[in-house]
Each structure stands twice: as C-alpha cells, then as structure tokens.
Amino acid sequence: MTDELELLKKDWQKKEAQLPKLTYEEIHNMIWKKSSSIVKWILIISILEFTLPHLLYLVPSFKENMDIYDKLGLHNYIIGLTIFTYCVAFYFILQFYRRYKEISVLDSAKNLMHKIIRTRTTVKHYIIYSLSMIMVIVIMMIIGVYLNDDIFSIFGELRNKAQNISPEKIKISLMIGMAVMGVILTAVMGGIYFLLYGLLVRKLKRNYKDLKQLEV
Amino acid sequence: MNKKLEHQFVTELENNQNIVHKVCTLYTNDRDSHKDLFQEITIQLWKAYPKFRGDSKFSTWMYRVALNTAITLYRKSKKRIQTQDYESVIFKIAANEYDPQEEQQLQLMYKAVKQLGDIEKALVFLYLEDKDYREISETLGITEVNARVKMNRIRNKLKTILNP
Numbered sequence: 001m002t003d004e005l006e007l008l009k010k011d012w013q014k015k016e017a018q019l020p021k022l023t024y025e026e027i028h029n030m031i032w033k034k035s036s037s038i039v040k041w042i043l044i045i046s047i048l049e050f051t052l053p054h055l056l057y058l059v060p061s062f063k064e065n066m067d068i069y070d071k072l073g074l075h076n077y078i079i080g081l082t083i084f085t086y087c088v089a090f091y092f093i094l095q096f097y098r099r100y101k102e103i104s105v106l107d108s109a110k111n112l113m114h115k116i117i118r119t120r121t122t123v124k125h126y127i128i129y130s131l132s133m134i135m136v137i138v139i140m141m142i143i144g145v146y147l148n149d150d151i152f153s154i155f156g157e158l159r160n161k162a163q164n165i166s167p168e169k170i171k172i173s174l175m176i177g178m179a180v181m182g183v184i185l186t187a188v189m190g191g192i193y194f195l196l197y198g199l200l201v202r203k204l205k206r207n208y209k210d211l212k213q214l215e216v
Numbered sequence: 217m218n219k220k221l222e223h224q225f226v227t228e229l230e231n232n233q234n235i236v237h238k239v240c241t242l243y244t245n246d247r248d249s250h251k252d253l254f255q256e257i258t259i260q261l262w263k264a265y266p267k268f269r270g271d272s273k274f275s276t277w278m279y280r281v282a283l284n285t286a287i288t289l290y291r292k293s294k295k296r297i298q299t300q301d302y303e304s305v306i307f308k309i310a311a312n313e314y315d316p317q318e319e320q321q322l323q324l325m326y327k328a329v330k331q332l333g334d335i336e337k338a339l340v341f342l343y344l345e346d347k348d349y350r351e352i353s354e355t356l357g358i359t360e361v362n363a364r365v366k367m368n369r370i371r372n373k374l375k376t377i378l379n380p
Binding site: 003004005007008009011012013016019020021022023024027028030031033034035036037038039041104105106107108109110111112113116200203204206207210211214215 | 222225226227229230233234237238241250254255256258259260262263264267277280281283284285287288289290291318321322325326329333334335336338340343344345346354355356357358359362365366371374375378
C-alpha cells in the first residue's frame with residue numbers, strides 16, 4: 001500500500017490554487033485591528049487582579065470598617081501588614097512584568113507555551129498569597145475579639161439588641177461568624193479566579209502536555 | 217511605524233498569504249473562524265515584523281508565527297454555530313484529473329487529519345509543506361528524533377482511522 005501521507009502531500013500542494021485570496025487593502029485593514037490573543041487576556045486579568053483589591057480602600061464604608069482594627073488593638077499590626085503587602089505586591093508585579101516581556105511569538109511552540117504558563121504561574125502565586133493574607137487578617141481579628149474584654153465598646157450597636165445574651169456567647173458567635181465569613185470569602189474569590197484562568201488556558205495546557213509527552 | 221515598513225509588510229504578506237490560509241484551513245471549521253484566525257495571525261506577524269531581520273526568508277518566519285498563533289495564542293472570540301454549508305477548501309475536489317477512488321481516499325485522509333490534536337496537526341502541516349525534520353523540530357521546540365518518532369505515530373494513527 002502506498003503511503004497515504006505521500007498521496008496527501010501531492011494533493012495538498014495542488015490545492016493552493018483554490019485557497020482564498022485577500023487583496024492588499026483587506027490585509028492592510030487587518031493590521032490595525034485589536035488582537036484577542038490569550039496573552040493579552042492574561043495581561044488584562046492580571047492588572048485587574050493586582051489593582052482591584054487596592055481600590056477597595058477608596059470605598060468609604062470600607063474605610064469606616066478600618067476603625068474596627070483600631071478598636072481591636074490591631075492598628076500597628078495592620079500598618080506593618082500593609083507595608084509588607086505592598087512590598088510583596090511590588091515584587092510580584094515586577095516578576096510578572098519581566099516574565100510577560102519574555103513572551104515572544106518568534107519562540108518555538110514549546111518555549112512560547114512554557115513562558116506563558118510561567119507568567120500565569122506568577123499571578124497564581126500572587127493570588128494564593130492574597131487569599132492567605134485574607135485568612136491571616138481574619139484570624140487576627142478573631143484573636144482580637146478573643147482577647148478583648150469589652151466587646152460592646154467595639155460593636156456598640158450590639159449592646160441594645162443583645163441585652164439578654166451573655167458577652168461570652170456574643171464573643172463566641174462573633175468569632176464563629178468571622179471564621180465562616182473568612183472561609184466563604186476566600187473560597188468564592190479563589191473559585192472565581194481558578195475558573196477564569198482554567199477556562200482561559202485549558203487549550204494551552206493540553207497542547208503543552210502533548211508536547212511534553214514527546215520527550216518521554 | 218513608518219509607511220514604508222507597512223507597505224513592505226503588507227506586500228510580503230499578500231504574496232505569501234497562502235501559508236496563513238492553509239493554517240487557518242487546518243485549525244478552523246467555518247468561514248468566520250477562518251477569517252478570525254487569519255486576522256489574529258496577521259496582527260501577530262505585524263507586531264513581530266520589526267524583529268524580522270531578513271536573515272531568513274519571510275515565508276520561513278511566517279510558519280512559526282502562524283503556527284504559534286493557531287496553537288497557542290488564538291482564542292475563539294465567541295461561540296459559533298458551525299455552518300453546515302461550509303466546505304473547507306481541502307475538501308473540494310480538484311476539477312482536473314478526477315479519479316473517484318483516489319478522491320474518496322483523499323477526502324477521508326483530510327477528515328482524519330482534521331481529527332488530530334493541535335500539535336499533531338502542526339507536524340502534519342509542516343510535513344505536507346515539505347519541511348525537513350530539522351525545521352519541524354525547531355519550530356515546535358522538540359528534538360529531531362522526537363519529531364520523527366511522533367510523525368511515525370501519526371502515520372499509524374491515520375492508517376487506523378482510515379482502516380478501522
């Protein structure tokens with residue numbers, strides 16, 4: 001039996017005559033259109049992820065909530081943590097930028113995929129770190145509530161509503177409530193993130209795996 | 217970027233557009249997606265054009281950018297309903313030298329190639345374009361030995377699809 005691929009090769013070269021032909025103007029118009037490549041999407045989503053959490057501080061009600069940290073005696077810790085957070089964010093942005101710049105369409109297919117995945121991994125680590133930070137703050141708040149002797153001085157509005165309940169019970173309910181909220185918040189944010197990126201890079205990961213398998 | 221560069225690029229691409237069309241034919245299933253992918257490849261080629269130094273042929277350089285875009289960078293912009301009436305170029309029968317039996321076999325082959333994975337398609341494409349294993353391996357970033365091994369596996373896979 002003759003090799004089918006050889007037969008195909010001969011025919012493939014004959015098919016050229018039937019291919020569509022675009023005019024100079026049509027091609028010229030295309031070069032100014034916007035790219036919708038996966039790299040561009042990774043950049044847009046990453047910038048959003050780096051900036052959105054910081055914009056929260058601009059919301060007035062969020063600022064008011066910051067008072068709770070003062071009342072819980074966490075003020076200095078929070079300032080320290082904020083400085084630390086910005087340093088880490090800066091490090092991640094720098095790292096992201098360096099890796100993003102390395103992505104080149106002129107690379108081999110494997111290198112290109114590897115570099116895109118590496119760039120994404122930087123953001124993934126940043127997200128994991130951010131989610132852990134939320135948990136750390138929640139844990140700090142729970143400890144703050146636990147160590148505080150006068151819970152009504154912080155949550156004044158509770159004083160009238162919960163006259164018949166012992167402060168101990170309120171403290172425990174608050175701590176449990178915070179813990180549950182913390183876990184839900186982390187899970188939801190993590191869920192959205194991994195879903196978003198999962199869909200974005202599904203094809204890329206599959207192809208990268210196919211290429212890597214060739215090496216075994 | 218200046219007008220001269222722009223003109224030079226569009227002219228080069230116009231003369232070599234077949235390469236891009238062939239990649240689009242392999243990686244898409246309807247007319248709109250074909251156009252979409254063609255556009256994305258054009259944008260990527262244009263963005264990378266200043267880095268094209270002319271030490272290799274423009275067409276050689278195009279293979280890499282076109283395949284990288286099709287395999288890795290391209291994302292379908294929206295969900296498409298596959299149009300039934302669309303017959304990809306590769307399924308069209310060549311008017312001259314028509315041999316029904318051979319034609320049928322070719323149709324089956326093209327269908328089988330369309331069923332392959334993205335990486336496998338890239339290998340077959342470069343092979344059909346008469347590229348040697350050195351160029352295939354460099355474009356994909358694998359070793360020459362692995363390219364040969366993979367190509368043999370694809371050959372067998374196609375045989376199985378054709379003779380189940």
